[in-house]
């Protein structure tokens with residue numbers, strides 16, 4: 001299972017979380033990665049943790065003030081990027097452009113979507129993975145795998161019907177090892193989570209709990 005921790009703009013210490021991601025990754029068969037704010041990517045990557053960006057824009061080098069350039073994110077040490085997170089929505093053409101920009105910079109891609117229909121559309125753009133995250137469950141602590149298991153199974157089917165090379169993650173409310181196991185049982189190959197680690201008093205203990213049953 002892939003466990004991708006999105007730090008959003010939570011007021012956690014990104015280096016502390018990154019060091020925990022790096023250390024816990026060494027204890028498990030699961031793959032762990034962390035997606036800090038753009039300005040923290042370089043310092044986070046220097047810890048040795050697998051580091052992702054939260055967003056890249058569908059642009060090239062040039063006159064693009066205030067944008068996130070895929071090549072710069074990769075230069076800073078990111079190896080992958082989220083695209084179209086629920087809190088950073090893009091138009092369809094821009095999702096396509098962002099996936100192409102990430103490919104150009106050799107970044108792995110996870111395109112996020114609200115529901116199975118959007119997952120099918122996202123899979124058609126050829127990312128490495130898609131992530132289904134019902135927005136109403138984000139940050140609630142109620143896991144999507146428990147509150148809405150059909151949405152995960154239907155997302156897995158929707159992606160497979162379009163392109164069975166595209167793996168499916170799920171997210172929203174995931175905070176325990178049991179949630180991760182339930183996601184896997186529904187066909188997800190990984191989870192995308194934030195508050196369960198970023199808001200934990202002890203992020204390392206939260207990560208250890210997440211991978212304990214894997």
Ligand SMILES: O=C(CO)COP(=O)(O)O
Nearest residue numbers: 138139172173193194195
């Ligand atoms: O948006 C999410 C991950 O990108 C999910 O957030 P929570 O894990 O806080 O529900």
